[in-house]
Amino acid sequence: MSGGPVPIVEFRAVEKTFAAGTPKAFTALAGLSFAIEDIPGHGEFVAVLGPSGCGKSTMLNLVAGFDGVAPPTAGEVLVRGVPVTGPGRDRGMIFQRYSSFPHLTVLENVTFGLELNGRELGHSAAERRELARHWLARVGLSAHEQKYPHQLSGGQQQRVAIARSLVLKPRIILMDEPFSALDEPTRLDMQALILELWREIEATVFLVTHSIAEAVYLGDRIWIFTHAPGRIGREIRDEIPSFRGTAPIEAQTTPEFQRTVELVTTLFQGVTGGAVPA
Numbered sequence: 700m701s702g703g704p705v706p707i708v709e710f711r712a713v714e715k716t717f718a719a720g721t722p723k724a725f726t727a728l729a730g731l732s733f734a735i736e737d738i739p740g741h742g743e744f745v746a747v748l749g750p751s752g753c754g755k756s757t758m759l760n761l762v763a764g765f766d767g768v769a770p771p772t773a774g775e776v777l778v779r780g781v782p783v784t785g786p787g788r789d790r791g792m793i794f795q796r797y798s799s800f801p802h803l804t805v806l807e808n809v810t811f812g813l814e815l816n817g818r819e820l821g822h823s824a825a826e827r828r829e830l831a832r833h834w835l836a837r838v839g840l841s842a843h844e845q846k847y848p849h850q851l852s853g854g855q856q857q858r859v860a861i862a863r864s865l866v867l868k869p870r871i872i873l874m875d876e877p878f879s880a881l882d883e884p885t886r887l888d889m890q891a892l893i894l895e896l897w898r899e900i901e902a903t904v905f906l907v908t909h910s911i912a913e914a915v916y917l918g919d920r921i922w923i924f925t926h927a928p929g930r931i932g933r934e935i936r937d938e939i940p941s942f943r944g945t946a947p948i949e950a951q952t953t954p955e956f957q958r959t960v961e962l963v964t965t966l967f968q969g970v971t972g973g974a975v976p977a
């Protein structure tokens with residue numbers, strides 16, 4: 700190996716076959732290779748599009764190191780040059796459906812992860828509360844910290860999920876269709892929030908979405924996955940204008956945005972033979 704910078708996330712010829720060696724064997728990913736550089740002071744935002752069942756969630760789960768998916772069947776999944784062997788707080792996952800603890804308040808849901816990692820992090824209970832309150836304020840939930848998840852709207856619940864993830868200062872954030880269950884205005888609010896927070900924390904983000912507009916708005920690069928076994932059929936980078944500092948609704952009305960959405964739609968159809976993003 701030469702001495703270049705170590706990528707923050709690297710896949711080397713990754714294959715994932717579920718139920719390998721049985722009649723139900725299914726290869727979700729094959730020959731998936733990429734390297735995302737860890738540019739100091741600038742985490743990259745990778746938006747992932749693809750047809751249903753092409754292995755997008757599988758890819759995120761391999762980075763997360765989740766049981767049942769990690770390790771890959773073949774190839775290597777590396778985070779900062781080290782093979783992933785399990786979950787860690789350097790990687791945070793945000794799912795489509797908010798997976799909070801219903802019996803814990805909003806504040807307790809956010810302090811919970813800090814408690815789990817208590818020994819390593821060494822915070823006092825007061826410090827944990829302070830950190831949790833900082834992140835609840837950043838996602839606009841200060842007034843709701845004593846509520847229970849069922850008392851919140853879907854958008855507010857996703858804000859809790861974001862606060863819960865960011866309080867642990869992950870360097871890699873994995874988002875699996877995080878806004879798909881939200882109505883359109885809430886979804887646009889969340890996109891604006893994510894961009895604002897992400898500028899601040901400079902983490903590397905992988906966002907799986909079925910919205911081409913969302914990918915264009917948020918992504919520094921967009922990957923279009925092939926049908927399963929999934930791999931990157933097309934990467935789009937230089938053709939994506941930056942919409943930093945422009946609100947989603949404003950950005951969407953510009954000709955550059957609409958042109959880019961059209962381009963990505965055409966490329967998507969080329970890669971997938973006319974499937975829809977899912």
Ligand code: ADP
Pocket residue numbers: 717718725726727749750751752753754755756757758767927977
């Ligand atoms: P996507 O997120 O792109 O829609 P997934 O990564 O969830 O796709 O799944 C890719 C394929 O792998 C799908 O066909 C799915 O049914 C299959 N798959 C996912 N997880 C498992 C599993 N634990 N066991 C067997 N098959 C699985």
Ligand code: MG
Pocket residue numbers: 755756757875
């Ligand atoms: Mg999925």
